[in-house]
Amino acid sequence: MIKIVPTTPYQDQKPGTSGLRKKVPVFQQPNYAENFIQSIFDSLDGYQGKTLVIGGDGRFYNREVIQTAIKMAAANGFGKVMVGQGGILSTPAASHIIRKYKAFGGIILSASHNPGGPTEDFGIKYNIGNGGPAPEKITDAIYVRSKVIDAYKIANIPDINLDRIGSQSIAGMTVSVIDPVEDYANLMESLFDFPAIRNLLNLGFRIVFDAMHAVTGPYAKEIFENRLGAPLGSVRNFVPLPDFGGHHPDPNLVHAKELYDEMMGDNAPGFGAASDGDGDRNLILGEGIFVTPSDSLAILAANANLAPGYSSGISGIARSMPTSQAADRVAARLGVNMFETPTGWKFFGNLLDEDLVTICGEESAGTGSSHVREKDGLWAVLLWLNILAVRGESVADIVRQHWATYGRNYYSRHDYEEVDAAAANSLIEALRNRLDTLPGTMIGHLKVTAADDFAYHDKIDGSVSKNQGIRILFEGGSRIVFRLSGTGTSGATLRVYIERYEEDCMKHDLDTQEALADLIAAAESIADIRSRTGRDTPSVIT
Numbered sequence: 001m002i003k004i005v006p007t008t009p010y011q012d013q014k015p016g017t018s019g020l021r022k023k024v025p026v027f028q029q030p031n032y033a034e035n036f037i038q039s040i041f042d043s044l045d046g047y048q049g050k051t052l053v054i055g056g057d058g059r060f061y062n063r064e065v066i067q068t069a070i071k072m073a074a075a076n077g078f079g080k081v082m083v084g085q086g087g088i089l090s091t092p093a094a095s096h097i098i099r100k101y102k103a104f105g106g107i108i109l110s111a112s113h114n115p116g117g118p119t120e121d122f123g124i125k126y127n128i129g130n131g132g133p134a135p136e137k138i139t140d141a142i143y144v145r146s147k148v149i150d151a152y153k154i155a156n157i158p159d160i161n162l163d164r165i166g167s168q169s170i171a172g173m174t175v176s177v178i179d180p181v182e183d184y185a186n187l188m189e190s191l192f193d194f195p196a197i198r199n200l201l202n203l204g205f206r207i208v209f210d211a212m213h214a215v216t217g218p219y220a221k222e223i224f225e226n227r228l229g230a231p232l233g234s235v236r237n238f239v240p241l242p243d244f245g246g247h248h249p250d251p252n253l254v255h256a257k258e259l260y261d262e263m264m265g266d267n268a269p270g271f272g273a274a275s276d277g278d279g280d281r282n283l284i285l286g287e288g289i290f291v292t293p294s295d296s297l298a299i300l301a302a303n304a305n306l307a308p309g310y311s312s313g314i315s316g317i318a319r320s321m322p323t324s325q326a327a328d329r330v331a332a333r334l335g336v337n338m339f340e341t342p343t344g345w346k347f348f349g350n351l352l353d354e355d356l357v358t359i360c361g362e363e364s365a366g367t368g369s370s371h372v373r374e375k376d377g378l379w380a381v382l383l384w385l386n387i388l389a390v391r392g393e394s395v396a397d398i399v400r401q402h403w404a405t406y407g408r409n410y411y412s413r414h415d416y417e418e419v420d421a422a423a424a425n426s427l428i429e430a431l432r433n434r435l436d437t438l439p440g441t442m443i444g445h446l447k448v449t450a451a452d453d454f455a456y457h458d459k460i461d462g463s464v465s466k467n468q469g470i471r472i473l474f475e476g477g478s479r480i481v482f483r484l485s486g487t488g489t490s491g492a493t494l495r496v497y498i499e500r501y502e503e504d505c506m507k508h509d510l511d512t513q514e515a516l517a518d519l520i521a522a523a524e525s526i527a528d529i530r531s532r533t534g535r536d537t538p539s540v541i542t
Contacts, residue, residue: 002075007031013146015139017344019125021111038152041076043141047104049079055089056109057215057278058240059116067159074171075153084180090215090279092376093184095131110278113250117243132349132373191309192382196389206269210259213237213245216275251283275377281365282377286395294324297361302330306390314358322481322497323363324411342468350460407503410515414538416494424492427532431470443522447475477501
């Protein structure tokens with residue numbers, strides 16, 4: 001019943017910041033997914049007889065790889081697999097299931113906000129027992145193993161019925177198909193003041209949530225419409241589709257433009273939100289206002305005590321290095337810990353496990369807390385609704401009051417997508433070679449005070465992560481950050497982050513790109529983006 005299948009290694013299975021992501025046809029190569037899954041198991045110790053959680057975002061090829069992963073888990077000696085009905089589990093829900101049921105770990109099949117379909121993106125990520133993404137020491141070991149693997153183990157059994165909730169035994173292992181929504185929805189109800197939010201909605205406050213035909217659809221329907229009583233139709237595009245309806249499931253101003261236009265138009269709802277392919281990112285909109293992810297992190301941290309689950313306060317805040325420094329000002333005023341980490345949620349895990357921080361965020365629309373070990377789109381939406389219900393003010397009023405209290409961090413990210421990888425790497429290397437000469441130089445009227453390649457020293461496990469992004473710091477606190485994203489599957493994505501702090505309330509209503517114009521020009525001058533990439537403008541500006 002257990003087959004040992006000879007195989008030939010692939011040399012391109014190096015996990016990025018969120019697991020291994022490639023185009024579907026790459027994963028469909030003979031033994032490609034099997035090699036990577038076996039490499040995961042071969043890099044772990046002590047899982048015999050333990051529980052493995054498996055689920056995904058419903059994208060194309062999700063069901064096929066789930067069947068493979070179940071059969072390989074049985075062959076490798078796991079005692080139990082818990083899998084979401086229909087193969088569905090949002091990333092934060094999977095993290096919660098791992099933690100609640102004390103599973104050994106989990107395999108999450110997703111490429112997050114990337115498009116899905118027969119020629120689009122697919123991904124496999126391993127999460128450890130705390131519910132969070134595997135740290136670099138494990139992903140490095142997986143990659144090393146993948147380059148030399150010569151066989152994998154798989155149970156020779158029929159496919160499991162993923163659509164029927166219940167348990168069965170296969171090859172000596174229990175497979176439990178579970179409701180993917182219930183445990184997560186119950187967790188949300190324990191953290192937030194559902195009666196207060198329900199009352200807000202009963203008073204006629206209108207909300208709209210765009211699930212983008214991705215994984216949060218079933219969760220949002222249950223929470224917003226069934227439990228909170230939002231009118232039918234408040235949750236849109238709620239049926240997960242293998243190709244996300246032909247759209248890009250990224251909740252930004254480009255790919256959620258229809259929602260954005262509605263919120264900026266006449267008779268807009270009071271609150272609009274969206275989440276991405278696997279449910280870990282969020283877009284927050286109020287009537288006539290877009291809340292940047294960096295501002296959202298700061299505002300949520302400043303008001304978290306209004307939610308029952310955080311009524312005693314927070315222990316600290318952590319943000320990824322490219323995220324704006326707005327949250328730093330909140331941490332300073334609250335007198336709590338503040339940590340700056342590399343991009344990638346895995347870097348927050350140790351801080352959360354040691355209770356050094358409670359709320360974490362990344363500028364790429366990811367926000368979350370200690371309730372799980374992943375960023376969580378619906379959690380951020382619910383905390384916003386909790387704050388709105390308690391304060392009785394509009395999104396715009398809350399944002400402007402926050403700026404008046406803390407000052408405004410004008411902030412923008414310019415993405416140059418699918419750039420030639422060699423050109424992108426050359427640009428970063430050229431910047432790296434100039435770091436020692438930049439301090440003291442003038443770029444227009446801006447004086448460079450410091451320049452470095454960010455390195456993170458983990459205070460808990462002593463690990464060091466180098467080359468995490470080029471930082472150019474200017475007199476007065478402005479900064480530009482250059483880094484290559486690890487979430488794409490084609491070419492390279494160059495991300496340029498631009499930030500300026502403005503304390504003067506009279507200057508808080510400027511257009512963001514105009515407020516950052518001199519820094520945007522400085523970024524071009526420093527990095528020669530046009531000549532090195534051939535791009536005149538970014539693909540996406542957020």
